[in-house]
Amino acid sequence: MVSIPEVRSFAPRVTGGSADAGTVAWTRTMLAAFLGPRLEPEQLARVGAAFEGMRLRGVYADPDPAPLATLRSWDVRLSVPGGEVTADAITGIGVRSTHRRRGLLGRVLVEDLTAAARAGSPAAVLTSTQGSLYERYGFGLATHTAALSVDTARARFRDPEPRGTLEVVERPDAAIALARPVHDRARRRHAGAMDRVPAVWQQVVVGAAPWNGLEPDRHRQVVVWRDDEGRPGGYVVHRLEEGWYATGAATTAVVDLQAATPTAYTELWRHLCSQDLVGTVTWADASTDEPLPWLFTDHRAVSVTAERSMLWLRVLDVPALLTARRYPVQDAVVLEVTDPQGLARGRWRLDAHDLLAPGVEATTAEPDVVLPVEALGSVVLGGVDPRVLTRAGRMEERSAGAAGRLARLLAAPSVPWNGTRF
Numbered sequence: 001m002v003s004i005p006e007v008r009s010f011a012p013r014v015t016g017g018s019a020d021a022g023t024v025a026w027t028r029t030m031l032a033a034f035l036g037p038r039l040e041p042e043q044l045a046r047v048g049a050a051f052e053g054m055r056l057r058g059v060y061a062d063p064d065p066a067p068l069a070t071l072r073s074w075d076v077r078l079s080v081p082g083g084e085v086t087a088d089a090i091t092g093i094g095v096r097s098t099h100r101r102r103g104l105l106g107r108v109l110v111e112d113l114t115a116a117a118r119a120g121s122p123a124a125v126l127t128s129t130q131g132s133l134y135e136r137y138g139f140g141l142a143t144h145t146a147a148l149s150v151d152t153a154r155a156r157f158r159d160p161e162p163r164g165t166l167e168v169v170e171r172p173d174a175a176i177a178l179a180r181p182v183h184d185r186a187r188r189r190h191a192g193a194m195d196r197v198p199a200v201w202q203q204v205v206v207g208a209a210p211w212n213g214l215e216p217d218r219h220r221q222v223v224v225w226r227d228d229e230g231r232p233g234g235y236v237v238h239r240l241e242e243g244w245y246a247t248g249a250a251t252t253a254v255v256d257l258q259a260a261t262p263t264a265y266t267e268l269w270r271h272l273c274s275q276d277l278v279g280t281v282t283w284a285d286a287s288t289d290e291p292l293p294w295l296f297t298d299h300r301a302v303s304v305t306a307e308r309s310m311l312w313l314r315v316l317d318v319p320a321l322l323t324a325r326r327y328p329v330q331d332a333v334v335l336e337v338t339d340p341q342g343l344a345r346g347r348w349r350l351d352a353h354d355l356l357a358p359g360v361e362a363t364t365a366e367p368d369v370v371l372p373v374e375a376l377g378s379v380v381l382g383g384v385d386p387r388v389l390t391r392a393g394r395m396e397e398r399s400a401g402a403a404g405r406l407a408r409l410l411a412a413p414s415v416p417w418n419g420t421r422f
């Protein structure tokens with residue numbers, strides 16, 4: 001007899017670079033749901049080993065040892081304006097193609113969110129394959145990215161003098177060791193950015209991801225820029241997107257570019273735009289406020305080819321999240337938050353009169369704004385304007401001008417940005 005499906009969670013056990021049988025079965029279901037390659041058992045065991053230290057959840061129906069649905073999560077440090085919080089990063093939500101539309105996504109996700117809230121994470125984050133899946137679970141779209149394309153023939157730099165030195169770093173471990181501290185500094189500038197576990201670094205630098213069986217992308221290159229004292233100030237990971245054989249001009253795609261200073265940023269772009277045989281440089285997930293066009297004498301060297309949704313944020317603990325960030329103006333507003341899963345529901349007074357120590361308290365006062373938890377997730381990093389959500393009927397202003405006051409309170413010092421899908 002087949003049992004009623006239940007959610008189980010476990011941590012991968014790894015010996016000698018290979019994961020245990022339960023993790024292998026989990027990995028097989030997850031890859032199949034994402035239309036991934038059918039891997040040999042030893043490849044699956046290697047892929048599963050990359051999940052060491054993470055939480056795996058699955059929906060199981062005995063006696064089948066493989067799950068019907070999967071989810072993987074781990075803790076990240078998520079930048080918020082003026083600070084950072086621990087967040088539950090979620091990925092790998094997949095349901096067997098034979099078992100869809102029976103509520104399995106909902107079961108495994110709500111279980112993970114409830115566990116994260118219980119463990120004290122103020123928020124959960126994910127990037128999604130589809131745009132309409134996660135609002136019903138309280139996630140709000142919080143950041144966007146811009147897809148850029150640079151025509152290298154038009155890219156003349158205003159500042160003609162290169163500075164510092166560049167190095168192509170061949171060994172991935174050396175590249176990661178150089179890139180990590182730069183990324184760590186750079187990520188604090190953008191709310192929505194987060195630190196990276198080793199598996200994500202491998203994905204970015206080597207191109208070895210679960211969905212390609214950890215096969216390295218041999219067209220990937222890491223270039224580090226150093227200042228005159230030899231200190232690394234920025235790096236770029238790029239890959240060949242289209243060879244030059246057909247057109248005589250190749251396309252290079254930026255995978256990750258982080259610069260701790262404006263000079264590092266300029267010099268990395270100078271390098272990208274001056275490579276022989278390269279006609280176009282693209283960046284699929286740049287920030288929406290890149291200074292790039294301003295580096296060139298002709299800003300039309302850069303085209304924005306698309307703007308895309310990126311990070312979804314689910315508030316789990318309203319006071320913890322709102323007090324972790326800083327506010328640019330002194331004001332106080334009462335927010336009533338509704339939440340179908342009941343995790344963040346309540347009426348809260350956010351008081352930012354003390355700019356260094358904002359306070360959030362439960363209150364019975366009349367609310368200035370009533371909003372569902374997903375709208376709070378959208379506006380909390382400062383990347384979505386509460387007035388726009390009010391105009392869209394996604395939140396309700398109960399006192400005159402409250403959405404505008406909230407917009408001024410939540411404004412972020414720079415545009416929220418997360419450039420890495422996970």
Ligand SMILES: CC(=O)SCCNC(=O)CCNC(=O)[C@H](O)C(C)(C)COP(=O)(O)OP(=O)(O)OC[C@H]1O[C@@H](n2cnc3c(N)ncnc32)[C@H](O)[C@@H]1OP(=O)(O)O
Nearest residue numbers: 033091092093094095100101102103104105106126128129
């Ligand atoms: C963070 C991430 O990992 S994003 C990756 C998401 N996964 C994928 O894209 C892999 C391929 N797809 C799948 O594995 C599955 O179809 C999933 C995970 C998207 C959905 O799983 P299911 O178990 O079928 O979803 P479930 O039955 O729990 O549906 C929950 C709700 O979402 C809705 N829904 C499910 N899939 C979709 C979809 N593709 N588009 C729109 N709505 C959807 C359902 O109608 C249901 O709505 P309701 O609450 O109003 O009834």
